[in-house]
Amino acid sequence: MEQSGKIGKEKLSCRGITKSFSSSSGNFEVLHDLTFDVYENEFLVLFGPGQCGKTTLLYMLAGLEECTEGEVFHNGEPVTGPAPSRAVVYQTMALFPWMTVWDNVSFSQKVRKAEKKVIAERTQYFIDLVGLTGFEKSYPVQLSGGMKQRVGIARAYCSDPDVLLMDEPFGHLDAQTRYMMQESLGKIWENEKRTIVFVTNNIEEALYLADRIILLSDCPSQIKKEYRITLPRPRSLVSPEFLKLRKEITEQMNMSD
Amino acid sequence: MKKKSKLKFQIISIISLIAFFAIWQLLTDVYRVIPSTMLPSPVKVLQTIGMKWSVKKPDGSTLPQHILASLQVSGLGFCLGAVIGVPLGVIMAWWEKADLSLKPVFDFVRTIPPIAWIPIMIVLLGIGVVAKASIVFLSAFIPCVINSYTGIKATKTVHIWVAQTFGGSKTRTLFKVAIPTALPYIFTGLKVSLNSSWGALVAAEMLGSASGLGYMIQMGRLLSRADLIVVGMIVIGIIGTILSAFLDSLEKIVVKGEVR
Ligand SMILES: Nc1ncnc2c1ncn2[C@@H]1O[C@H](COP(=O)(O)OP(=O)(O)OP(=O)(O)O)[C@@H](O)[C@H]1O
Ligand SMILES: [Mg+2]
Numbered sequence: 001m002e003q004s005g006k007i008g009k010e011k012l013s014c015r016g017i018t019k020s021f022s023s024s025s026g027n028f029e030v031l032h033d034l035t036f037d038v039y040e041n042e043f044l045v046l047f048g049p050g051q052c053g054k055t056t057l058l059y060m061l062a063g064l065e066e067c068t069e070g071e072v073f074h075n076g077e078p079v080t081g082p083a084p085s086r087a088v089v090y091q092t093m094a095l096f097p098w099m100t101v102w103d104n105v106s107f108s109q110k111v112r113k114a115e116k117k118v119i120a121e122r123t124q125y126f127i128d129l130v131g132l133t134g135f136e137k138s139y140p141v142q143l144s145g146g147m148k149q150r151v152g153i154a155r156a157y158c159s160d161p162d163v164l165l166m167d168e169p170f171g172h173l174d175a176q177t178r179y180m181m182q183e184s185l186g187k188i189w190e191n192e193k194r195t196i197v198f199v200t201n202n203i204e205e206a207l208y209l210a211d212r213i214i215l216l217s218d219c220p221s222q223i224k225k226e227y228r229i230t231l232p233r234p235r236s237l238v239s240p241e242f243l244k245l246r247k248e249i250t251e252q253m254n255m256s257d
Numbered sequence: 258m259k260k261k262s263k264l265k266f267q268i269i270s271i272i273s274l275i276a277f278f279a280i281w282q283l284l285t286d287v288y289r290v291i292p293s294t295m296l297p298s299p300v301k302v303l304q305t306i307g308m309k310w311s312v313k314k315p316d317g318s319t320l321p322q323h324i325l326a327s328l329q330v331s332g333l334g335f336c337l338g339a340v341i342g343v344p345l346g347v348i349m350a351w352w353e354k355a356d357l358s359l360k361p362v363f364d365f366v367r368t369i370p371p372i373a374w375i376p377i378m379i380v381l382l383g384i385g386v387v388a389k390a391s392i393v394f395l396s397a398f399i400p401c402v403i404n405s406y407t408g409i410k411a412t413k414t415v416h417i418w419v420a421q422t423f424g425g426s427k428t429r430t431l432f433k434v435a436i437p438t439a440l441p442y443i444f445t446g447l448k449v450s451l452n453s454s455w456g457a458l459v460a461a462e463m464l465g466s467a468s469g470l471g472y473m474i475q476m477g478r479l480l481s482r483a484d485l486i487v488v489g490m491i492v493i494g495i496i497g498t499i500l501s502a503f504l505d506s507l508e509k510i511v512v513k514g515e516v517r
Contacts (some may be wrong), residue, residue, distance in 0.1 A: 139515070
């Protein structure tokens with residue numbers, strides 16, 4: 001609405017959402033009065049320092065945490081709880097250790113009681129898409145960190161959500177694997193356009209993937225600034241424009257209000 | 258390298274077993290440090306096992322009859338305990354209403370040792386199969402409930418969220434997420450139950466019965482036949498080991514992907 005040059009219609013709308021946790025020592029405000037929209041097929045990155053409430057915000061978008069104040073809307077409907085139309089890739093991956101890669105990825109389709117043939121096709125498609133072909137029968141313990149994150153992403157994609165919410169999905173990876181995963185997520189997203197809200201505290205990752213970056217401040221978090229990233233894809237991490245934006249955002253983040 | 262060291266330990270354990278029986282034999286038959294009325298020699302025990310295989314004297318039943326009687330009672334009690342105990346623990350852990358209404362009663366009952374029920378059971382139900390099976394049931398039931406309860410409660414919130422965001426109902430989430438998490442705990446419960454129900458059975462048979470391994474041990478004591486007592490103990494040990502091994506291999510088949 002207040003955004004000019006939007007990509008599509010609003011998918012998610014946050015209106016003045018505030019979150020505080022009550023503890024014995026009183027109320028602890030994590031998020032303060034956030035208002036923003038996520039547009040259709042947009043890759044939105046929520047970028048902020050550690051412990052600023054990124055996970056909490058994402059869970060509120062998912063409907064897993066209640067807003068203390070304000071409201072979240074999905075396609076105009078208020079969000080009151082978790083729903084299959086908003087899939088989450090968790091910071092901790094949260095794969096089911098007792099299920100094979102195949103069963104983890106197909107889980108949402110089975111819960112939905114989809115047709116057997118549809119389940120098989122979809123599951124194989126997304127396993128192939130994240131590059132796990134041949135590991136269908138492996139259990140999570142048998143996979144490397146990067147492979148587990150791929151399973152998490154395939155599982156979320158396979159549920160055919162309207163919006164994908166990803167919480168630092170590459171947070172635990174080494175730089176090399178992380179870069180590889182960013183590259184392949186970029187490709188997956190180009191092939192399977194979705195509305196994605198992606199949380200990170202890594203500036204390169206944010207700039208590499210985002211259509212738009214929302215910069216969050218320290219706790220209690222507020223929106224510090226928004227950046228629309230129009231660099232052509234696939235992006236180069238060393239192009240002058242990239243480096244300039246990187247410097248600008250880093251400086252902005254380290255600046256105290 | 259790994260295989261070699263495993264073999265080494267197998268050899269060591271066999272040697273220590275042989276040494277154990279050798280010392281036992283030396284202390285009894287050879288040097289007679291311990292009189293045979295107190296502890297029979299291993300050779301004597303083997304002879305008694307061979308004899309009891311078909312002879313009913315002096316306690317009224319052959320060894321296979323005793324084993325069968327004990328297995329029947331413990332099988333009945335253990336199965337009932339598992340079939341009722343595991344679902345009860347699961348239900349109490351998953352549905353808050355069941356937790357609030359049933360848990361206090363259960364928490365009180367579980368503090369009473371099952372063996373303390375024996376006198377009441379004998380008065381109420383006599384010394385037949387039903388009375389003994391009830392004791393076994395109680396001692397199997399309690400660990401089953403506790404462990405399956407703990408297992409369901411160990412389900413990670415984020416795993417429940419995964420199921421919920423994909424539209425899984427409460428019941429479906431139970432079967433797809435909570436029960437797989439709880440399975441290793443449930444098996445621990447079954448193994449503990451097996452041990453304690455086997456123990457309770459022997460106690461029940463010693464106090465009131467006309468057959469069974471516990472009864473045979475009790476008769477051995479009354480008739481001053483130490484060999485019968487030791488035979489009873491050994492057979493109880495062997496059967497317990499076999500049943501535990503069975504549960505272990507069942508667990509390996511059922512529990513997948515290193516849940517814990
Ligand atoms: N359920 C809760 N109860 C109380 N406090 C909480 C709860 N969840 C989160 N917090 C607090 O809210 C703050 C933000 O947590 P959150 O996990 O959202 O941060 P984050 O930005 O995702 O951190 P990280 O970068 O480490 O992933 C933290 O200080 C945390 O202690
Ligand atoms: Mg987080």
